[in-house]
Amino acid sequence: MSSEQLAVKSSSSSLVDSALRDLESLYHADSRPWVVAFSGGKDSTVILQLVFNMLLALGKRATKKVFVLSSDTQVEAPNVAEYVVSALDRIQQAATDLHLPLSTILVRPTPAESYWGKLIGKGYPPPSRWFRWCTSNMKIKPSRRAIEEITLKHGSVILLLGTRFAESPQRGRTMQAREINSRGLNPHHEIPNALVATPIADWTTDDVWEYLSYSPCPWGADHSFLFALYRQASGGECPVVFDLNTPSCGGSRFGCWTCTVVKEDKSLQGFIRSGQDELQPLVDFRDWLIVLRDKPGYRSEVKRNGNIGPGPFLPTARQEILERLLALEEEVKLPLVGDAELAYIQEEWSREFDFQGNLAHKLAARYGRDIAMPEARIPHAEDELLEQAAVECGLNPDLIRQLLEIRRRDFPSLDKWGAKAQFERAVGDLVTKAAQQAEQTTQV
Numbered sequence: 001m002s003s004e005q006l007a008v009k010s011s012s013s014s015l016v017d018s019a020l021r022d023l024e025s026l027y028h029a030d031s032r033p034w035v036v037a038f039s040g041g042k043d044s045t046v047i048l049q050l051v052f053n054m055l056l057a058l059g060k061r062a063t064k065k066v067f068v069l070s071s072d073t074q075v076e077a078p079n080v081a082e083y084v085v086s087a088l089d090r091i092q093q094a095a096t097d098l099h100l101p102l103s104t105i106l107v108r109p110t111p112a113e114s115y116w117g118k119l120i121g122k123g124y125p126p127p128s129r130w131f132r133w134c135t136s137n138m139k140i141k142p143s144r145r146a147i148e149e150i151t152l153k154h155g156s157v158i159l160l161l162g163t164r165f166a167e168s169p170q171r172g173r174t175m176q177a178r179e180i181n182s183r184g185l186n187p188h189h190e191i192p193n194a195l196v197a198t199p200i201a202d203w204t205t206d207d208v209w210e211y212l213s214y215s216p217c218p219w220g221a222d223h224s225f226l227f228a229l230y231r232q233a234s235g236g237e238c239p240v241v242f243d244l245n246t247p248s249c250g251g252s253r254f255g256c257w258t259c260t261v262v263k264e265d266k267s268l269q270g271f272i273r274s275g276q277d278e279l280q281p282l283v284d285f286r287d288w289l290i291v292l293r294d295k296p297g298y299r300s301e302v303k304r305n306g307n308i309g310p311g312p313f314l315p316t317a318r319q320e321i322l323e324r325l326l327a328l329e330e331e332v333k334l335p336l337v338g339d340a341e342l343a344y345i346q347e348e349w350s351r352e353f354d355f356q357g358n359l360a361h362k363l364a365a366r367y368g369r370d371i372a373m374p375e376a377r378i379p380h381a382e383d384e385l386l387e388q389a390a391v392e393c394g395l396n397p398d399l400i401r402q403l404l405e406i407r408r409r410d411f412p413s414l415d416k417w418g419a420k421a422q423f424e425r426a427v428g429d430l431v432t433k434a435a436q437q438a439e440q441t442t443q444v
């Protein structure tokens with residue numbers, strides 16, 4: 001090691017010693033459990049490594065619970081998702097073997113919150129800077145649920161974030177604006193009963209890399225993937241997101257492969273430039289989604305609230321997207337859409353336009369996916385009779401099926417106070433929607 005490197009190392013070891021001292025005094029200051037937000041990025045890896053080392057040094061005196069929270073949107077870049085999941089497994093295993101009071105939590109969006117649930121199931125347009133529905137659904141809600149579960153049990157938590165002043169001017173300003181108490185904690189402005197600590201707020205980027213380079217990883221991994229990740233992919237850091245004040249995660253190394261919020265996905269492009277050509281079809285698919293956002297004939301001309309303007313993707317567009325997604329999955333041999341999401345998509349389609357209730361199921365089956373079907377809504381024979389009668393009377397059979405479905409599913413009884421009025425409104429909405437759809441179809 002050169003004398004220059006030794007000098008750097010000793011300056012960073014005093015920084016590390018002081019961070020460990022501060023962490024230890026914070027750990028003993030109260031009984032609130034800790035939640036370390038671990039994205040797999042360099043800053044959160046430093047925090048986790050410091051905490052892990054502190055617990056090891058405390059030995060039997062380490063009794064307070066520490067949770068390591070990561071989030072998986074289910075549309076992460078596949079190599080990054082794999083890295084985070086395997087890192088979490090390793091961390092949990094090491095903590096168990098070493099009898100540390102540390103548990104890992106990996107949160108995921110529910111099918112209704114997921115990217116494909118929203119885009120293909122409900123027909124949301126791909127997220128943009130003006131309609132960024134993804135972050136709150138796929139990241140914030142699942143993380144908040146996990147935090148709420150912990151606060152419900154323990155009363156309150158301390159969130160340990162790897163936020164640093166040097167990382168971005170915006171973050172620096174947000175951090176400075178927060179009210180900090182004598183222990184360096186500030187209340188989270190949106191999560192009740194959560195205090196925030198930022199133990200490496202003053203570290204420079206060089207401090208972070210020096211620490212990761214010289215300090216052995218206590219859960220037995222090496223950081224070679226992490227170093228390669230920062231060499232190969234560009235873009236900023238993407239922390240675990242708890243609120244919308246966090247700068248957009250689009251375009252970061254840890255962003256979703258489907259991210260249409262940014263013009264160019266620097267992270268995937270970086271991986272491809274460094275030889276991972278198998279990711280190219282994902283980039284092409286994402287670019288296609290951006291084109292679809294504004295393609296004539298793909299979106300309803302009426303928004304969901306009834307206002308005129310580009311609304312949800314039309315049923316045909318949603319079917320086309322699902323079909324291409326399933327084909328892409330087959331091409332790249334990576335799991336891209338889960339069974340639960342497919343079942344949710346079917347459920348949404350059945351509610352909105354697929355009254356046989358099997359379109360998504362049939363598409364999935366064509367690509368070898370056998371998803372559990374929501375219960376058949378109308379028995380087969382009855383369905384045929386209904387269709388025949390509707391055609392004879394010159395009515396739209398789909399509309400009739402949907403009206404029956406509303407009555408059966410949402411209003412099994414009209415005895416309750418206000419039920420009749422609600423039922424009438426629901427019927428009115430459905431008829432208006434069907435008329436609008438019919439009008440659009442005539443115009444196309």
Ligand code: SF4
Pocket residue numbers: 073127132134135138139248249250251254255256258259260261
């Ligand atoms: S990476 Fe992009 S798509 Fe994913 S949550 Fe962030 S802004 Fe949304």
